[in-house]
Amino acid sequence: MKLVRFTEKGHTRIGKVVGEQVIDLSTIAGVSDSMRQLLTDLPDLRAALEEACGPAFPLPAVQLEAPVHDAQKFLGIGMNYRKHAEEARLAGIPIPQSQMWFNKQVSCINGPFAPVVKPDASEKMDYEVELGVVIGSRCRHVKASDAASVIAGYLIVNDVSARDWLHKSPTFTLGKSFDTHGPIGPWLTTADEIADPLNLDMKLYVNDELRQHSGTGDMIYDIYSQIEYLSTVMTLEPGDILATGTPSGIGAPTGRFLKPGDVMRLEIERLGYIENHVIAETASY
Structure with missing residues:
Protein backbone atom coordinates (compact mmCIF):
# COMPACT_ATOMS: atom_id res chain seq x y z
CA MET A 1 0.00 0.00 0.00
CA LYS A 2 0.89 3.63 -0.47
CA LEU A 3 -0.28 5.26 2.77
CA VAL A 4 -0.65 9.01 2.69
CA ARG A 5 -1.75 11.95 4.81
CA PHE A 6 -3.80 14.37 2.75
CA THR A 7 -5.84 17.52 3.20
CA GLU A 8 -9.13 18.03 1.40
CA LYS A 9 -11.38 21.01 2.12
CA GLY A 10 -9.32 21.90 5.19
CA HIS A 11 -9.59 18.45 6.77
CA THR A 12 -6.46 16.26 7.10
CA ARG A 13 -6.77 12.51 7.28
CA ILE A 14 -5.05 9.30 6.23
CA GLY A 15 -5.66 7.60 2.91
CA LYS A 16 -4.10 5.23 0.45
CA VAL A 17 -3.09 6.01 -3.11
CA VAL A 18 -4.48 3.71 -5.78
CA GLY A 19 -3.65 4.80 -9.31
CA GLU A 20 -4.54 8.49 -9.58
CA GLN A 21 -6.93 8.47 -6.63
CA VAL A 22 -6.65 8.84 -2.88
CA ILE A 23 -9.00 6.57 -0.99
CA ASP A 24 -10.05 8.01 2.37
CA LEU A 25 -9.31 5.58 5.21
CA SER A 26 -10.62 7.79 8.02
CA THR A 27 -13.99 6.02 7.93
CA ILE A 28 -12.34 2.84 9.25
CA ALA A 29 -12.67 2.45 13.01
CA GLY A 30 -9.38 3.11 14.76
CA VAL A 31 -7.85 5.29 12.02
CA SER A 32 -6.96 8.83 13.09
CA ASP A 33 -4.77 11.40 11.31
CA SER A 34 -1.61 9.98 12.93
CA MET A 35 0.53 7.71 10.77
CA ARG A 36 2.56 6.81 13.85
CA GLN A 37 -0.56 5.49 15.55
CA LEU A 38 -1.65 3.72 12.38
CA LEU A 39 1.69 1.91 12.14
CA THR A 40 1.36 0.84 15.78
CA ASP A 41 -2.07 -0.64 15.01
CA LEU A 42 -1.27 -1.84 11.47
CA PRO A 43 -1.26 -5.59 12.21
CA ASP A 44 -4.90 -5.36 13.36
CA LEU A 45 -6.03 -2.83 10.73
CA ARG A 46 -4.23 -4.04 7.65
CA ALA A 47 -6.98 -6.21 6.20
CA ALA A 48 -9.55 -3.40 6.51
CA LEU A 49 -7.15 -0.88 4.96
CA GLU A 50 -6.41 -3.13 2.01
CA GLU A 51 -10.11 -3.81 1.37
CA ALA A 52 -11.22 -0.15 1.63
CA CYS A 53 -12.51 1.26 -1.66
CA GLY A 54 -14.04 4.65 -0.84
CA PRO A 55 -14.71 7.49 -0.57
CA ALA A 56 -12.08 8.54 -3.12
CA PHE A 57 -10.64 11.84 -4.39
CA PRO A 58 -8.59 12.60 -7.50
CA LEU A 59 -4.94 12.87 -6.49
CA PRO A 60 -4.52 16.36 -8.01
CA ALA A 61 -7.50 17.61 -5.97
CA VAL A 62 -5.90 17.05 -2.57
CA GLN A 63 -2.85 18.44 -0.79
CA LEU A 64 -0.34 15.81 0.23
CA GLU A 65 1.12 16.27 3.71
CA ALA A 66 4.17 14.77 5.41
CA PRO A 67 3.22 11.09 5.71
CA VAL A 68 4.60 10.93 9.27
CA HIS A 69 4.13 14.33 10.90
CA ASP A 70 4.49 13.15 14.50
CA ALA A 71 7.63 11.01 14.44
CA GLN A 72 9.41 10.72 17.78
CA LYS A 73 12.83 10.42 16.14
Missing part, protein backbone atom coordinates in the same frame (compact mmCIF):
# COMPACT_ATOMS: atom_id res chain seq x y z
CA PHE A 74 14.29 11.62 12.83
CA LEU A 75 17.83 10.26 12.52
CA GLY A 76 20.32 10.57 9.68
CA ILE A 77 23.59 8.85 8.85
CA GLY A 78 26.47 10.85 7.42
CA MET A 79 28.79 9.93 4.52
CA ASN A 80 27.19 6.55 3.90
CA TYR A 81 27.64 6.37 0.11
CA ARG A 82 31.04 5.42 -1.25
CA LYS A 83 31.31 8.13 -3.89
CA HIS A 84 29.92 10.77 -1.53
CA ALA A 85 32.45 9.80 1.15
CA GLU A 86 35.21 10.17 -1.43
CA GLU A 87 34.04 13.63 -2.53
CA ALA A 88 33.93 14.63 1.13
CA ARG A 89 37.46 13.29 1.65
CA LEU A 90 38.72 15.34 -1.28
CA ALA A 91 37.12 18.38 0.34
CA GLY A 92 39.16 17.71 3.48
CA ILE A 93 36.50 15.91 5.53
CA PRO A 94 37.81 12.63 7.01
CA ILE A 95 35.83 9.48 6.28
CA PRO A 96 34.32 8.12 9.53
CA GLN A 97 35.49 4.71 10.66
CA SER A 98 32.06 3.69 11.94
CA GLN A 99 28.44 4.69 11.40
CA MET A 100 28.08 8.44 12.03
CA TRP A 101 24.56 9.36 13.15
CA PHE A 102 22.94 12.72 13.89
CA ASN A 103 19.53 14.07 14.84
CA LYS A 104 17.24 16.05 12.62
CA GLN A 105 14.85 17.61 15.10
CA VAL A 106 11.30 16.52 14.29
CA SER A 107 10.20 20.16 14.04
CA CYS A 108 11.96 20.26 10.64
CA ILE A 109 9.54 17.72 9.10
CA ASN A 110 7.91 19.19 6.02
CA GLY A 111 5.47 18.14 3.33
CA PRO A 112 6.52 16.54 0.04
CA PHE A 113 5.56 19.59 -2.04
CA ALA A 114 5.90 22.28 0.61
CA PRO A 115 8.39 25.15 0.24
CA VAL A 116 11.79 25.02 1.94
CA VAL A 117 12.88 28.23 3.65
CA LYS A 118 16.39 29.52 2.97
CA PRO A 119 17.30 30.99 6.39
CA ASP A 120 18.76 34.46 6.58
CA ALA A 121 21.27 32.94 9.01
CA SER A 122 22.74 30.53 6.45
CA GLU A 123 24.50 31.14 3.14
CA LYS A 124 25.25 27.48 2.46
CA MET A 125 21.96 25.61 2.22
CA ASP A 126 22.36 22.29 0.45
CA TYR A 127 20.20 19.42 -0.85
CA GLU A 128 20.46 15.66 -0.24
CA VAL A 129 18.26 12.94 -1.73
CA GLU A 130 17.94 9.99 0.65
CA LEU A 131 16.00 6.77 1.06
CA GLY A 132 13.90 7.09 4.20
CA VAL A 133 13.18 4.01 6.28
CA VAL A 134 10.18 4.17 8.63
CA ILE A 135 10.13 1.84 11.63
CA GLY A 136 6.98 -0.19 12.11
CA SER A 137 7.33 -1.84 15.50
CA ARG A 138 8.92 -1.05 18.85
CA CYS A 139 12.26 -2.80 18.94
CA ARG A 140 15.66 -3.02 20.65
CA HIS A 141 18.79 -5.10 19.97
CA VAL A 142 17.67 -6.08 16.46
CA LYS A 143 20.08 -8.25 14.49
CA ALA A 144 20.73 -7.19 10.90
CA SER A 145 19.31 -10.52 9.76
CA ASP A 146 15.99 -9.67 11.46
CA ALA A 147 15.87 -5.95 10.67
CA ALA A 148 13.52 -6.24 7.69
CA SER A 149 10.78 -7.39 10.10
CA VAL A 150 10.71 -4.02 11.92
CA ILE A 151 10.49 -1.84 8.79
CA ALA A 152 7.01 -0.47 8.04
CA GLY A 153 7.96 1.08 4.73
CA TYR A 154 9.91 3.62 2.74
CA LEU A 155 9.66 7.22 1.60
CA ILE A 156 11.84 9.93 0.07
CA VAL A 157 13.76 12.29 2.35
CA ASN A 158 15.22 15.63 1.34
CA ASP A 159 17.90 16.02 4.02
CA VAL A 160 18.29 19.77 3.56
CA SER A 161 21.47 20.93 5.28
CA ALA A 162 22.84 24.31 6.34
CA ARG A 163 26.53 23.55 5.78
CA ASP A 164 27.82 26.60 7.62
CA TRP A 165 25.83 25.59 10.70
CA LEU A 166 27.18 22.05 10.50
CA HIS A 167 30.62 23.51 11.19
CA LYS A 168 29.25 25.58 14.06
CA SER A 169 27.68 22.52 15.68
CA PRO A 170 29.90 19.41 15.45
CA THR A 171 26.99 17.14 16.33
CA PHE A 172 25.32 18.31 13.05
CA THR A 173 22.01 18.79 14.88
CA LEU A 174 21.66 22.54 14.31
CA GLY A 175 22.75 22.45 10.67
CA LYS A 176 20.29 19.65 9.95
CA SER A 177 17.28 20.98 11.84
CA PHE A 178 16.20 24.37 10.51
CA ASP A 179 12.41 24.56 10.19
CA THR A 180 11.14 23.13 6.86
CA HIS A 181 14.47 21.34 6.21
CA GLY A 182 13.02 17.83 6.35
CA PRO A 183 10.61 17.26 3.45
CA ILE A 184 9.41 13.66 3.29
CA GLY A 185 6.99 11.72 1.13
CA PRO A 186 5.12 11.69 -1.12
CA TRP A 187 3.61 8.76 0.80
CA LEU A 188 4.72 5.79 2.86
CA THR A 189 5.16 2.79 0.57
CA THR A 190 4.77 -0.30 2.73
CA ALA A 191 7.71 -2.68 2.82
CA ASP A 192 5.88 -5.51 1.08
CA GLU A 193 5.81 -3.44 -2.13
CA ILE A 194 9.60 -3.02 -2.29
CA ALA A 195 11.28 -6.32 -3.08
CA ASP A 196 14.83 -4.99 -2.72
CA PRO A 197 15.32 -1.58 -1.06
CA LEU A 198 19.06 -1.89 -1.77
CA ASN A 199 18.48 -1.79 -5.52
CA LEU A 200 16.59 1.45 -6.10
CA ASP A 201 17.57 4.26 -8.48
CA MET A 202 17.79 7.75 -6.92
CA LYS A 203 17.88 11.15 -8.61
CA LEU A 204 17.84 14.78 -7.52
CA TYR A 205 17.37 17.75 -9.85
CA VAL A 206 17.82 21.44 -9.14
CA ASN A 207 15.99 23.58 -11.70
CA ASP A 208 15.74 20.53 -14.01
CA GLU A 209 19.52 19.96 -13.85
CA LEU A 210 20.46 16.47 -12.66
CA ARG A 211 22.74 16.93 -9.64
CA GLN A 212 22.62 13.53 -7.91
CA HIS A 213 22.15 10.11 -9.49
CA SER A 214 22.99 6.82 -7.83
CA GLY A 215 21.54 3.59 -6.55
CA THR A 216 20.86 2.57 -2.97
CA GLY A 217 23.30 -0.30 -3.47
CA ASP A 218 26.20 2.18 -3.09
CA MET A 219 25.60 2.41 0.68
CA ILE A 220 28.59 1.62 2.87
CA TYR A 221 26.33 0.44 5.71
CA ASP A 222 23.06 -1.03 4.43
CA ILE A 223 19.73 -0.29 6.07
CA TYR A 224 19.73 -3.55 8.03
CA SER A 225 23.13 -2.92 9.62
CA GLN A 226 21.95 0.62 10.37
CA ILE A 227 18.99 -0.70 12.35
CA GLU A 228 21.21 -3.16 14.20
CA TYR A 229 23.65 -0.38 15.12
CA LEU A 230 21.00 2.10 16.28
CA SER A 231 18.94 -0.43 18.21
CA THR A 232 22.03 -1.38 20.20
CA VAL A 233 21.79 2.09 21.73
CA MET A 234 18.12 3.03 21.74
CA THR A 235 14.61 1.68 21.43
CA LEU A 236 13.19 2.38 17.99
CA GLU A 237 9.49 3.21 17.85
CA PRO A 238 6.78 3.04 15.18
CA GLY A 239 7.01 6.11 12.97
CA ASP A 240 10.71 6.78 13.62
CA ILE A 241 12.38 7.96 10.41
CA LEU A 242 15.89 6.94 9.37
CA ALA A 243 17.51 8.97 6.59
CA THR A 244 19.98 6.43 5.23
CA GLY A 245 22.59 8.60 3.48
CA THR A 246 23.02 10.60 0.31
CA PRO A 247 25.06 9.92 -2.84
CA SER A 248 27.65 12.19 -4.43
CA GLY A 249 26.69 15.40 -6.21
CA ILE A 250 25.78 17.66 -3.30
CA GLY A 251 26.39 21.37 -3.66
CA ALA A 252 29.13 21.76 -1.02
CA PRO A 253 32.19 20.61 -3.04
CA THR A 254 31.45 23.08 -5.86
CA GLY A 255 29.84 25.86 -3.82
CA ARG A 256 26.57 25.49 -5.73
CA PHE A 257 24.27 26.18 -2.80
CA LEU A 258 20.52 26.69 -2.93
CA LYS A 259 18.95 30.11 -3.30
CA PRO A 260 15.39 31.44 -3.31
CA GLY A 261 13.65 30.53 -6.54
CA ASP A 262 15.39 27.17 -6.94
CA VAL A 263 13.27 24.05 -7.33
CA MET A 264 14.41 20.65 -6.05
CA ARG A 265 12.88 17.48 -7.46
CA LEU A 266 13.78 14.18 -5.81
CA GLU A 267 12.92 10.80 -7.29
CA ILE A 268 13.42 7.28 -5.98
CA GLU A 269 12.39 4.30 -8.05
CA ARG A 270 9.04 2.80 -6.97
CA LEU A 271 8.56 5.50 -4.30
CA GLY A 272 7.49 8.40 -6.52
CA TYR A 273 8.85 11.93 -6.28
CA ILE A 274 8.76 15.03 -4.10
CA GLU A 275 9.35 18.61 -5.19
CA ASN A 276 10.28 21.60 -3.03
CA HIS A 277 10.60 25.27 -3.98
CA VAL A 278 13.15 27.34 -2.10
CA ILE A 279 11.76 30.57 -0.66
CA ALA A 280 13.36 33.41 1.27
CA GLU A 281 12.87 33.77 4.99
CA THR A 282 10.54 36.63 5.89
CA ALA A 283 9.98 38.57 9.08
CA SER A 284 6.55 36.98 9.42
CA TYR A 285 7.83 33.41 9.13
